[in-house]
Amino acid sequence: MYCETCGSGYTNDVMDHFQNPRNSGHLVDADGEGKTGDPECGDHIVISIKVRNQRIEDIRFLVYGCAAAIATTSMTTELAKGKTLTEALNITDDDVANALGGLPENKLHCSLLGPTALKNAIQNYYDRISDFKKCLMYQD
Amino acid sequence: MRQVYLDYSATTPVKKEVLEAMLPYFTEKFGNPSSLYGIGLSAKSDLSEARAKVAKLIGTDEREIYFTSGGTEADNWAVIGTARAKKAKGNHIITSKIEHHALLHTCEYLEKEGYEVTYLDVDSKGFINLTDLENAITDKTILISIMFANNEVGTIQPIKEIGEIAKKHGILFHTDAVQALGNVPIHAHELGIDMMSMSAHKIYGPKGIGALYIRKGVVIPNLLNGGAQENKRRAGTENMAGIMGFAKAAELAEANLDEHIESITSLRNYFAKEITSKIEDIDINGDMEKRLPGNINLTFNYVEGEALLLYMDAKGIAASTGSACSSASFTPSHVLRALGLPLEKIYSSIRFTVGDFTTKDDIDYAVEEIVKIVEKLRSFSAFNKERTW
Amino acid sequence: MRQVYLDYSATTPVKKEVLEAMLPYFTEKFGNPSSLYGIGLSAKSDLSEARAKVAKLIGTDEREIYFTSGGTEADNWAVIGTARAKKAKGNHIITSKIEHHALLHTCEYLEKEGYEVTYLDVDSKGFINLTDLENAITDKTILISIMFANNEVGTIQPIKEIGEIAKKHGILFHTDAVQALGNVPIHAHELGIDMMSMSAHKIYGPKGIGALYIRKGVVIPNLLNGGAQENKRRAGTENMAGIMGFAKAAELAEANLDEHIESITSLRNYFAKEITSKIEDIDINGDMEKRLPGNINLTFNYVEGEALLLYMDAKGIAASTGSACSSASFTPSHVLRALGLPLEKIYSSIRFTVGDFTTKDDIDYAVEEIVKIVEKLRSFSAFNKERTW
Ligand SMILES: Cc1ncc(COP(=O)(O)O)c(C=O)c1O
Ligand SMILES: Cc1ncc(COP(=O)(O)O)c(C=O)c1O
Ligand code: FES
Ligand code: FES
Incomplete structure (x- = not known):
């Protein structure tokens, strides 16, 4: 299905992650939640994370998007799971695309969705703990 | 699976009967219909029978059927041809927002040359509004091109009413009937259609063959210049196998x-x-x-x-x-x-x-x-x- | 008899192997190569292989091959396309008196629009004179179109020399190679050809399919507007069976x-x-x-x-x-x-x-x-x- 010449079609890894997405769903007791969307193609993503000792202990995603959006987000969660927050923040769109063996030219932008939502989720985690700290300080 | x-x-897919009608034209009956000897002359008479079958499906005369390489060429020819033919009268074309790209991109191409195009809105079901259409007409309007039926949502336009409006204002009316052909009864004369695009591969015929119906008396310049084929209006050695396939598909569509x-x-x-x-x-x-x-x-x-x-x-x-x-x-x-x-x-x-x-x-x-x-x-x-x- | x-x-006539290569595309493999599902995607990759086979016969890159409905469309596209693309530079075209009607009538059509065309004389054997050609060039010249080999008397023109003259003066060079294809070794890049017309039915392929080779970097507007086929340069659902037949015919021609x-x-x-x-x-x-x-x-x-x-x-x-x-x-x-x-x-x-x-x-x-x-x-x-x- 994937054409080396023009880069059209999807690799087997993309198709695998698309058809068997890893870590799909939503964590109801998440420590952080991040969203992102691409207004051009209408794709949207929500990533929720559970954090223990500065590590991503659990991660889930929801997606409204094309095959590439589903596969790249699935791969993002695989790459992020078990990583420290700093390591997770360093995951790039290229990392995701490479881990899937490449993406068609017109689908490269999809690989940005996962890392962006992940960053937003980590940011949200930090926002929450600083709020929590603020809250504790206030009580002091 | x-x-x-x-x-x-x-x-x-091409129907079995259609493929059978095509096969001889690749091998034994491979003659060029412009040739004067046996296999050329018999190709020529087969061509005329084929034209009659397509004409019958849309209720026109066979001399009003011009074979093209498909729906896209027919759309381009009708619109560009009318634009060139009616240059002296005006430069305004009316079409709709839901046409096929073959029509829309042809209009955009003409806009770059200075033609003006009104793209009519449609309602939530996909119908154009006849009052909008009539209001859009100016004395520079040379063509109304509204598709017979839409390829995405299937909406069938009020073709007869559009034909009447066009006639009342003395404007040529083209319709892209690529999707309607073989799926809706079409009588081009009764519907007041001046030009109509068709394509064989949507009615169980082969890809790469279609036709433009041009009502008798309507004159537009050629899109493809060259040999004297198609009554000198569309040059290029006739795609005989394709035409025979289209004709068979039209015959089956008409019968059933x-x-x-x-x-x-x-x-x-x-x-x-x-x-x-x-x-x-x-x-x-x-x-x-x-x-x-x-x-x-x-x-x-x-x-x-x-x-x-x-x-x-x-x-x-x-x-x-x-x-x-x-x-x-x-x-x-x-x-x-x-x-x-x-x-x-x-x-x-x-x-x-x-x-x-x-x-x-x-x-x-x-x-x-x-x-x-x-x-x-x-x-x-x-x-x-x-x-x- | x-x-x-x-x-x-x-x-x-279509060769047996050619017909065999075509047949699946009427029935099982009838998918539209623009579709995203199985039979569409496989049609798309077959299309790319077919393009490569035609490219190989003329020594070009497959991305330089654009399928058309035949030699006539290719001629019209090259000449009208260049005329439109180079309008700002000039309005003068040089061709010969012995071109095919597909070329001559296209030039006449452009003359009516104000383009100027020089029709070079040929000698008693049918050769153009290279000095005449060079003398005919003005700073308004935008295209030299000289056929590779003549369809009536078979004369093969000095294509390489014409290519050099065109290059020296920065003018685009088109050649109608409909008759030469498969009958003369052709290496379009080495011969300095910018555009070249081909037709399948002259090399034991089907009628109604051909191609225009357009050298990388040469930009001319589309003749047929519409869908995104042929890298957005030639709209219309691909004539898959025809293309596969053309490709097979090209492959056989190249091998033998x-x-x-x-x-x-x-x-x-x-x-x-x-x-x-x-x-x-x-x-x-x-x-x-x-x-x-x-x-x-x-x-x-x-x-x-x-x-x-x-x-x-x-x-x-x-x-x-x-x-x-x-x-x-x-x-x-x-x-x-x-x-x-x-x-x-x-x-x-x-x-x-x-x-x-x-x-x-x-x-x-x-x-x-x-x-x-x-x-x-x-x-x-x-x-x-x-x-x-
Ligand atoms: C409404 C409509 N018009 C035109 C076309 C173009 O026809 P073709 O593919 O034969 O060029 C199509 C289908 O592709 C169509 O659905
Ligand atoms: C030299 C030449 N150019 C162009 C053409 C036209 O090609 P087609 O019939 O494929 O349109 C022909 C033959 O018909 C030809 O011999
Ligand atoms: S070159 Fe790969 S499918 Fe087109
Ligand atoms: S198409 Fe835009 S995210 Fe996939």
């Missing part, structure tokens, strides 16, 4: 039109009923009365179309997000946009078209699989009834 | 080019030798060295060509007075006129072309019958050596 093809609007419409309509309605009763939150786009018999266009809310198509493909089910030629480009359908659908609904919409080889079993299999797929995709969708953006 | 086809320049040229040349020479030795007062038109291998063009003095053709047809022998597309119009060949033949010789001239299915036996039969026919016609001709007009 089971294969269920539900994309007859994109293209159709009523049954075809009846059986296709009932299959389509069965599919629509089944799928909307088994999956909640589906919208039907377009009109259910004035609609192409095989077409249904559905919005699967909260599920993205491309993902849905690929999951369906993995189960052997073929359908598409819109017109085939733009499906690879991921631009949201200009047709659904014109119907007023918001982006997220456009991206969740799929066109299904049933055809002569579709069975009730096919539909049952497709519905069963689609139910499971939609369930799965919705289980991890970023959207649902409660969770909107 | 025995059938001897000696008009391979008009059109060729040397043998084909050798065997066809020797058959043609045998025919020429036999007929000129058995019938007196025959002239050979064109050049015997730089000539299409299968072509011979003969003037049967004192005998009218159409009568000769019809007598031949009655014996199952097919040949023609000139290009097929004008043979029905009885206008004297513009090519023979350009070579300087007087009218009475033009009306007495016949083109014979042998091809891959011609046998020595066919030639013997044809010669035997033609000898009798010419004898008979001359016996009551108004003209002879003594009795001229």
